[in-house]
Amino acid sequence: MSVLIVGSVALDSIKTPQAQHPRLLGGSASYASVAASFFAPVKMIGIVGDDFPAACLRLYKKHKIDLEGLQVVAGKTFHWSGEYETNMDNRRTLKTELGVFETFTPRLPVSCQKSEFVLLANIAPVLQHHVLDQMRQPKFVVADTMDLWLNIALPDLLKLLKRVDGFVLNESEARQLTRENNLIRAARKLHGMGPKYVIIKKGENGAILSARGKLFIAPAFPLEKVMDPTGAGDSFVGGMMGYLATAKGPVESNIRPAIIYGSILASYCCGGFGLSALTRVTRALIARRFKELENLTRF
Ligand code: AMP
Numbered sequence: 001m002s003v004l005i006v007g008s009v010a011l012d013s014i015k016t017p018q019a020q021h022p023r024l025l026g027g028s029a030s031y032a033s034v035a036a037s038f039f040a041p042v043k044m045i046g047i048v049g050d051d052f053p054a055a056c057l058r059l060y061k062k063h064k065i066d067l068e069g070l071q072v073v074a075g076k077t078f079h080w081s082g083e084y085e086t087n088m089d090n091r092r093t094l095k096t097e098l099g100v101f102e103t104f105t106p107r108l109p110v111s112c113q114k115s116e117f118v119l120l121a122n123i124a125p126v127l128q129h130h131v132l133d134q135m136r137q138p139k140f141v142v143a144d145t146m147d148l149w150l151n152i153a154l155p156d157l158l159k160l161l162k163r164v165d166g167f168v169l170n171e172s173e174a175r176q177l178t179r180e181n182n183l184i185r186a187a188r189k190l191h192g193m194g195p196k197y198v199i200i201k202k203g204e205n206g207a208i209l210s211a212r213g214k215l216f217i218a219p220a221f222p223l224e225k226v227m228d229p230t231g232a233g234d235s236f237v238g239g240m241m242g243y244l245a246t247a248k249g250p251v252e253s254n255i256r257p258a259i260i261y262g263s264i265l266a267s268y269c270c271g272g273f274g275l276s277a278l279t280r281v282t283r284a285l286i287a288r289r290f291k292e293l294e295n296l297t298r299f
Helices: 028-036 054-062 099-103 125-134 147-152 154-161 171-178 183-192 232-246 251-269 283-297
Strands: 003-006 010-015 020-026 042-049 070-073 079-084 091-097 117-120 140-144 166-170 197-201 207-211 214-218
Touching: 003 028, 003 125, 003 232, 010 091, 020 028, 028 042, 028 054, 028 232, 028 251, 042 099, 117 125, 117 232, 125 154, 140 232, 147 154, 147 171, 166 171, 166 232, 171 183, 171 197, 183 197, 183 207, 197 232, 197 251, 207 251, 214 251, 232 251, 251 283
Parallel strands: 003 042, 003 117, 010 079, 042 070, 117 140, 140 166, 166 197
Antiparallel strands: 010 020, 079 091, 197 207, 207 214
């Protein structure tokens, strides 16, 4: 079963205390699609300008990502730049140049409208709605978001939450959206807004899944060195959705291992700049880290 993924496709310029890399392939759709591709066929919906490097297209193709829904139009590809502080926890956005992203209206080819698993990766909620409007009968829809949309598009986001099965957000976003400091109570409030599955990401402290009151605590894979955490959240949710699309049985039975696979893809993402580490991953490496994490948490 394939996963349909809509989100941003970007060229990212990233600065850490150690290094600086300009114009790397990035964007929420890129990270999520590559992560999902280790488990399931992926159809990606997005937009790029005519400056988009051919090498980036080749990278998607290497991961067998279906690009029928990727619009290539005259103009500049979305460019985002960010800088990390010493501890890699705090990130500052330096520049956001929307380029062709400003005029993006997702158009789904017929082949994409029947996808059963849909990931609305981080993108303006109005565009996430637009994708859902074109879907026939999706079986499982998950939305991701970022603080920007909580600040400038809250009514659209709240409407979206009534249309999705799962919602993924980080802990500060959960607190902001619910005005609730305690994450268990925040998750309960988030269920009240619509989604059956609420997943709160806590960076290096793992993630919490709440599925109608039942909790699952997922650890993050412990890393000695983080090179670049950009896209870790997108890789997490991409890995999770890719696994869910091919796992046998109902989502309810598969969501816990799916989150662990998400954590593992996120950990690989942090091991290199941009997508460089994620694209070198194999199924065997994923299986090895899955086992290691199992051993680290068994008691
Ligand atoms: P994350 O580290 O998981 O928050 O995701 C980082 C990615 O989000 C980068 O590759 C950026 O290109 C992308 N990004 C940054 N700002 C936006 C935005 N306003 N809309 C969509 N994607 C964005």
